[in-house]
Amino acid sequence: MKIRILISNDDGIYSPGITALAKVASRFGEVRIVAPDVEQSSMGHAITASRPLRYKRIRLDDFEAYRVNGTPADCVALGTHHWQRIDLVLSGINLGLNLGNSCWHSGTLAAAKQAALLGSRGIAISTAVSDKEEPDFSALEPYIAKVLDLLLEEKTMPLVNVNVPQKPRGIRWTRQSVRHYDGKVVASKDPMGRPIYWFTIRPLQGAEEGTDRWAVEHNWVSITPLRLDLTDEKDLARALALHHTPPIATGTSGNSQKNKTSPPAAKERKATRRTNKKTRNRS
Numbered sequence: 234m235k236i237r238i239l240i241s242n243d244d245g246i247y248s249p250g251i252t253a254l255a256k257v258a259s260r261f262g263e264v265r266i267v268a269p270d271v272e273q274s275s276m277g278h279a280i281t282a283s284r285p286l287r288y289k290r291i292r293l294d295d296f297e298a299y300r301v302n303g304t305p306a307d308c309v310a311l312g313t314h315h316w317q318r319i320d321l322v323l324s325g326i327n328l329g330l331n332l333g334n335s336c337w338h339s340g341t342l343a344a345a346k347q348a349a350l351l352g353s354r355g356i357a358i359s360t361a362v363s364d365k366e367e368p369d370f371s372a373l374e375p376y377i378a379k380v381l382d383l384l385l386e387e388k389t390m391p392l393v394n395v396n397v398p399q400k401p402r403g404i405r406w407t408r409q410s411v412r413h414y415d416g417k418v419v420a421s422k423d424p425m426g427r428p429i430y431w432f433t434i435r436p437l438q439g440a441e442e443g444t445d446r447w448a449v450e451h452n453w454v455s456i457t458p459l460r461l462d463l464t465d466e467k468d469l470a471r472a473l474a475l476h477h478t479p480p481i482a483t484g485t486s487g488n489s490q491k492n493k494t495s496p497p498a499a500k501e502r503k504a505t506r507r508t509n510k511k512t513r514n515r516s
């Protein structure tokens with residue numbers, strides 16, 4: 234039986250990246266496209282909760298395609314609702330890389346993440362673009378196919394972020410680079426002299442070896458397995474060791490328990506007071 238592949242993106246359904254991805258994906262299974270009607274780049278994992286969603290069936294090459302008045306995450310939720318037993322969600326091919334910290338803002342990755350949240354699998358695929366021309370998708374096709382070959386073999390990776398440089402020389406497994414943040418606010422003036430601000434992305438160089446940014450800087454296709462659980466295990470372990478949760482009084486636990494837990498509990502109360510004070514000062 235053919236696998237079912239739902240395709241979405243954040244560049245909008247009319248982006249050339251989505252048909253390029255659908256073409257490669259159709260070699261691996263049955264394909265359906267559900268994507269935003271307009272660009273939703275950098276919208277992250279927003280969902281539309283205050284108004285209804287609608288879709289329209291459209292013609293996109295030979296693919297069954299639906300454009301939705303919503304975010305990438307909406308599209309995956311809606312697509313999954315209408316097409317049962319989806320095996321895989323592919324998001325992209327995004328016109329622009331999604332490396333390091335930009336994963337937190339990416340709508341492309343959010344579509345894949347929505348699949349993972351729903352218990353399916355999601356793979357986000359992004360590529361480098363220049364100001365002058367669109368990416369050469371036919372040149373990227375063999376690499377995308379190779380990545381899908383590789384990832385479909387892996388049954389245990391629910392969420393994967395893939396970035397493809399313009400002229401790849403091979404494929405590397407990587408980790409997310411979070412050492413530097415590339416977002417910056419730049420102040421300017423509008424024609425009337427009033428202050429305006431651009432939230433810009435500045436190029437970063439010199440990433441740590443083995444990371445997604447490093448791989449793409451060295452012309453490797455980067456594959457990063459991601460996880461949904463954001464818990465900082467080290468901090469959690471430290472917090473659990475320092476602050477004993479006070480036991481629930483049962484009447485039999487006695488004073489020894491109380492004595493053991495009272496100093497950290499007092500510390501916690503102090504900390505709470507401090508936080509409250511801070512909050513008051515700010516408002």
Ligand code: MN
Binds near residue numbers: 273
């Ligand atoms: Mn985009």
